[in-house]
Amino acid sequence: MMRKWISVSACSAALCLCSVTGAQQTNNNPPPQTTPNRSDAATQHDQRSDWKSADHTLATCVAIANQEEIAIAKFAQEKARSSDVKEFAKMLVKDHQAFLEKLEKFAPEAARDGYLHEKHEPSTNDKTRAGADKTTGVEAKVGLAGGTVKASAGKVQQTAGTEETADRHHGVNFIQLHREIAAECVRNAKEMLTEKEEDKFDECFVGHQIAAHAAMKTKLTVFERHASSELKDVLAKGAETTERHMKKAEELMKELAHADSSSKRDSSSSKKE
Incomplete structure (x- = not known):
């Protein structure tokens, strides 16, 4: 049954792949060449700049994924039938917003409300x-x-x-591409969830969250390897929260499946009587 509802999470997998690609765009760049005449201070400055640039890319990718989660969770808060699922969605919004606040230091623009749907204008550097x-x-x-x-x-x-x-990729802004995919994922998830029968919405949403958080856990694990020590600590704490969300979603899925089975048995017994 779980596989049936997890089918709505194709966007999550695509987003995970895109974010890794975006991160590699930064980390595959060769380090700046230093010359014997340069001072140690100048070399250290370059290294700090490299870390700052990498952290910005990684944090932006994670922030975009959090923006996506918040949008879908808010939608579920309005549409879910089960009070437990509504509470779960409320917890997701609160925790992901708290994570955005921690990421704001590294990627302030991506932590803003509405970032996914803002119109992107090419920067001077892009042009x-x-x-x-x-x-x-x-x-x-x-x-x-x-x-x-x-x-x-x-x-x-x-x-x-x-x-x-x-x-094929000339001039592509990978961060903007990441934003567009996340925004499309939100639209697709809302459409697919809306199309489900009213009594199946909760299971579909929870199944989506299991897959989405599994993808997020993988993403954070990989990103930690390429982040500075400061950002690594933030990502590690985010991974712990992600694990907690995934376990809660799995528990909810079992409860919903059990409730559905009980409801069907009761209905069958009533018809026989």
Whole structure:
């Protein structure tokens, strides 16, 4: 029965994959080359900048996933029939909003209310980078599975790992892509949940949450490996909360299934009498 309701969680799996791709966009970039003439202080400054950039990307991806969870949980608060499911949805909203507050230090824009649906305007850096690529005719390649990156005349080559050619990804803003997928996931989840029979809404929502939190747990585990020590602590605490939510959802699913079975037995007995 659980597999039936978890089918609405395809968006969660897609989002998990996208967020890992977005994180790799930052972490696959080669570290800046230092020269013997540079001071240790300058080198340390570059390293801190690298960590800050990586943390921003990772935190933004996690914040977007939290925004998605809040939107779906608020919807469930209004539509659920079971008081226990309503309370569960209320807890999700509260906990995910608290997580956003912790992520705000690393990705302040992504922690804002309504971030998923805000219209994205290309930044100056986006426009400059796109213009530079057109001018130089750079053929960029994005490494998705590790490997080193070498630059040659007019080309960027990767020595190992899976490659994706730039003619398909040229100029893509992975954070914006992540936002769009999350917003689409919210729309799709609401549509699919609304289409379910009234007495099946609760089970479908809880099944969705089991899958969504399993995906989030995996995401946080991977992201911890690439985060600074400060962000790593935040993500670790988020993983603990995610585990708690998943266990609660599994308990609720069993209770709902039991209640449904009891209701069917009572109905069958009434008809025989």
